Amino acid sequence: MILNIFLIYVSLLLLALSINKHYKLLFSKDINKKTVRLFRLIGYIVLVICLGIFINLKGLSLGTTYFVGILAPLIFFISLLFTYQSKHIIKYTLILFLISMFFTIY
Numbered sequence: 729m730i731l732n733i734f735l736i737y738v739s740l741l742l743l744a745l746s747i748n749k750h751y752k753l754l755f756s757k758d759i760n761k762k763t764v765r766l767f768r769l770i771g772y773i774v775l776v777i778c779l780g781i782f783i784n785l786k787g788l789s790l791g792t793t794y795f796v797g798i799l800a801p802l803i804f805f806i807s808l809l810f811t812y813q814s815k816h817i818i819k820y821t822l823i824l825f826l827i828s829m830f831f832t833i834y
Contacts, residue, residue, distance in 0.1 A: 729785070731828050734825060735778050736798060739771040739775045740771070740806050744810065746768045750814075751763075754817060754818070778795065782794050
């Protein structure tokens with residue numbers, strides 16, 4: 729479940745990076761159309777897969793509720809990162825990955 733939350737975070741981050749102004753904050757150049765399509769496609773596919781995992785684990789109503797309940801704070805967290813700590817997003821993502829792997833293993 730923790731790894732699923734991290735995957736939702738990554739998919740939301742990819743969807744945010746498919747917007748030109750967010751991409752410019754991290755990479756200081758414009759994004760091309762192929763990258764936009766790729767980021768959006770991967771982001772949406774991973775979101776749908778995570779929703780399916782939650783539905784499989786908890787059932788339709790509770791799984792959807794968990795998914796939306798996790799989605800809202802992650803969107804808020806990513807918006808705060810882009811607003812105040814945009815240069816450190818990759819570092820925070822790596823730290824969150826390590827934390828999620830630790831809690832998934834143990």
